[in-house]
Amino acid sequence: MTKAHTDREFEGELQELRNQLLEMAGRVESMIADSIRALVQRDSDLAVRTIEADNRVDRDELEADDLCLRILARRQPMASDLRFITLALKMVTDLERIGDLAVNICERAIDLNQEPNLKPYEDIPRMAGVVQSMVREAIDAFVTGDVRKARAVVERDDELDELYHRVFRDLLHLMMKDPSGLERGIHIQSVAKFLERMGDHGTNLAEQVVFMVKGKDIRHPGRLEGENG
Numbered sequence: 001m002t003k004a005h006t007d008r009e010f011e012g013e014l015q016e017l018r019n020q021l022l023e024m025a026g027r028v029e030s031m032i033a034d035s036i037r038a039l040v041q042r043d044s045d046l047a048v049r050t051i052e053a054d055n056r057v058d059r060d061e062l063e064a065d066d067l068c069l070r071i072l073a074r075r076q077p078m079a080s081d082l083r084f085i086t087l088a089l090k091m092v093t094d095l096e097r098i099g100d101l102a103v104n105i106c107e108r109a110i111d112l113n114q115e116p117n118l119k120p121y122e123d124i125p126r127m128a129g130v131v132q133s134m135v136r137e138a139i140d141a142f143v144t145g146d147v148r149k150a151r152a153v154v155e156r157d158d159e160l161d162e163l164y165h166r167v168f169r170d171l172l173h174l175m176m177k178d179p180s181g182l183e184r185g186i187h188i189q190s191v192a193k194f195l196e197r198m199g200d201h202g203t204n205l206a207e208q209v210v211f212m213v214k215g216k217d218i219r220h221p222g223r224l225e226g227e228n229g
Helices: 003-040 044-075 079-113 122-144 147-177 177-214
Strands: none
Touching: 003 044, 003 079, 003 122, 044 079, 044 147, 079 122, 079 177, 122 177, 147 177
């Protein structure tokens, strides 16, 4: 087998991995949207279907892991290719956990849909929109090696945190005013917390892109502001 042929095979495997990540991220993004739609539109059937969709995301994780390990064993990649593959292993874990959190939202939605609405959902859909954007942009940055886009994703986590704190304050006020809504309020607060945790995973995805491209770890506070490039 010639070196050129081997190189083409290797590049084909890397492209397959990129495609798997894109497909997995697309499924996870749909799960986020569907979980919130099930909540806002009080659609428990959609919640059940979204829970079932997590099985495909779990398979995505296993298939991507298997491909990464096969590439590592057969090609023994170096430098940037090695970073790409090892970070892909981490990224599929973040994506799978986001899918699990969407399942958690669906479970809360099924419970909430059996009771009258405590309040109109306003900031919850906004949070979901931010999370979807973070996941989509982080994966796009990963595939294209766009550090600037990855940094923008990291910065959006502050926006998500502010929305979460607003939801928490509003719910606390409602529950203090009317204790009969305590259980529903706790469920809604849990949904907001699940979205906030999704944002943390989206931030992880973006930080890994910066490490892949620049070889620098920006996970610790203060590092992002102090770096150039």
